[in-house]
Amino acid sequence: MVGAGAVVAGCASEPAGGKGWMPNQYNVAANWPVQVKGRVPIDSSNPAIDRDDTKCILCGQCLEVCKNVVSVYGYYELPIQNDITCIHCGQCTMWCPTGAITERNEIKKVQAALASADQHVIVQTAPAIRVALGEEFNLPPGSLVQGQQVTALKKAGFDAVFDTSWSADLTIMEEASELIKRLTTGKALPHFTSCCPGWVKFAEYFYADLQPHLSSCKSPQQMLGAVAKSYYAKEKGIAPEQIFSVAVMPCTAKKFECQRPEMNAAGILRGNPAIRDVDVVLTTRELANLLKSNGIDLSRLVDTPYDSVLGESTGAGVIFGATGGVTEAAVRTAYYLVTRQDPPAALLQWENVRGLKGVKEASVELPGVGTVKVAVCHGLRDARVVLEKVRKQQSDWHFIEFMACPGGCIGGGGQPRTSLPPSDEVRKARMANLYKLDGTAVKRASYQNKEVMDLYQKFLHAPLSEESESLLHTHYVDRSHQLKPKEKV
Ligand code: SF4
Ligand code: SF4
Structure with missing residues (x-):
């Protein structure tokens, strides 16, 4: 039988760095999914990934991708030490044939913020969204919908729409x-x-x-979040506490990232560490659902440019x-x-x-x-x-x-x-x-990028300045004690 198990086994024996990703390497349509039993461990405290056990058929596709593409599952000794090892990449959500594994849905938090009269709700969209969101509206793969997605987000009620490509330039x-x-x-x-x-x-x-x-x-998502609740807030005369910051990402791991304790640089600058730089991350799929729930058909919209001062x-x-x-x-x-x-x-x-x-x-x-x-x-x-x-x-x-x-x-x-x-x-x-x-x-x-240069001129002074270091840079933690890597996989 030719199925995911056989193909993935072939990948594992392929020398990494040699042939690389083969065309359709994971496109194992024939006889897919195969009967590999089991599933990845996902606990209820996972900030990015969720599973509906009633939909899980234990086919093992999530195990295959987590082990043979992501190289997490199977790379540590069992039993698990003190947490369930997961890097929140969400590749298992892409392979699950029944849709049992999904991102942790946070649409309601965004809807609540949009309904609140007190909050200035901003949103940033990652570079990869503009070439994928259209697929949720029956457009061909890769369709460019950059300007239409800005229009859609305005129609959904966001006060300002920013471009994570702006903060990619800053990064x-x-x-x-x-x-x-x-x-x-x-x-x-x-x-x-x-x-x-x-x-x-x-x-x-x-x-x-x-x-x-x-x-x-920091990643562009977190840089934009920190700058929005400091520089943008100052430029517009809005209290950082009033800003609700949403990021639309192609990524489930960004949900984890925005919750890392250290991602509150604007709050520290403000003297209020409870302020988060980014409040909620939605995936591309969640954004599509949010728009559809508002009756917004992206494919019918005209283009709108991103907003200044974080839009170029x-x-x-x-x-x-x-x-x-x-x-x-x-x-x-x-x-x-x-x-x-x-x-x-x-x-x-x-x-x-x-x-x-x-x-x-x-x-x-x-x-x-x-x-x-x-x-x-x-x-x-x-x-x-x-x-x-x-x-x-x-x-x-x-x-x-x-x-x-x-x-x-x-x-x-x-x-x-x-x-x-x-x-x-x-x-x-x-x-x-x-x-x-x-x-x-x-x-x-x-x-x-002129808007990035303006930020340096008015606020941060220069790359790697003291101000830039405090808002745009971070540190990491050692999690090696949380697992025992397998000597041989
Ligand atoms: S999110 Fe990534 S690391 Fe976590 S279980 Fe899924 S594939 Fe594995
Ligand atoms: S940042 Fe990009 S590559 Fe990394 S986990 Fe997220 S979507 Fe995947």
């Missing part, structure tokens, strides 16, 4: 500055990206010894949604920061870091700095091979991008379940339109 200003500091001092190389909360929690569990390599930059974005901010996008964006700005010149055309279409190969490698000459070697991983099974090389000091990479989900956020665990299980055709269609947006953008690099 790049901080992260490229951090990278250059590390490159010039030789400290904590290779530099690991930190914008994927699934990857971050994975590192906290399994590679806590490598934490000094993690960038201290560059092509670099938009490609954050695809694997390799963070690397390409970071290097464009790093080039500018060391040369004060725009990056060459090759860095505006850096094919070596694009696409669905499991581990991508490339290098670039940064004048005055030298050759910078990068690696890009998506899906954490392949990441383990890269991480073991770093752990054994057998690598010569300077910068490594990690994303938990295959394809990056366009393939996130909160995206529409357009194909079951997720297919590379859908991932490619979404990626193609993000790169198209970048290719046609007037501004292609983060340092060209």
